[in-house]
Amino acid sequence: MTSAIAMRLNALGLLAVSAVLLFAFVDQLVYGDLPCPLCILQRAGLAAAGFGLALNLRFGPRPSHYAIMILGAGAGGAIATRQILLHIVPGTGSYGNAFLGLHFYTWSLVVAALIVVGGAVMLLFERQFSESARPERLAGLALISFVVFTLLVLGNGVSTLLECGGGLCPDNPTDYLLLR
């Protein structure tokens, strides 16, 4: 795999990560499904994973950037696993809406697993690292995916600030703390 193909795949991957963050945002803003503290941290894990892709787009593909992506997904996946275990016994309830039969925290673990596998698969193609393909600046699809992702990360920061204020979030949030 050439460096150019790897960069294109990284841009598409960052768009995919952005799509997941956007989906959660739409559910929050349109359907009023406020994210719980663990849900917020899973979004942060997804953002930390996407960070590795953003590094690849700006500085060229490096194994350390894929490691960052995998570590971020691992952190988010661990938090999702914890939330799944909270509700794993039948009759212990759930949190938030379901999509295609699975709750968002379950989808979060699925996405984290996909990112880990995707990162590992990309690491198999070593030719991308031997080429010196450090872009001078972000352009085209890389720029679009980078901007969309950055806006979503910032948007999640502002949304979390409105929901939780300067402290920890309530376990079952019902409204935005700073908008009362």
Add this chain to the structure above:
Amino acid sequence: MMSVPFFLLAGGLWAVSAGRRSLALVLWALGVAVMLGLFRLHATDALNIAL
């Protein structure tokens, strides 16, 4: 406080766009560390499972 990881990561993304890789890596590591610290504060309920 829960918004801190996002703002650290957003700052890291600014560093990425500015070509400052080392700063970006530091901000990413800080963001993940804060995220895991917040996770520890929130993972307080006992799990209702027998392993």
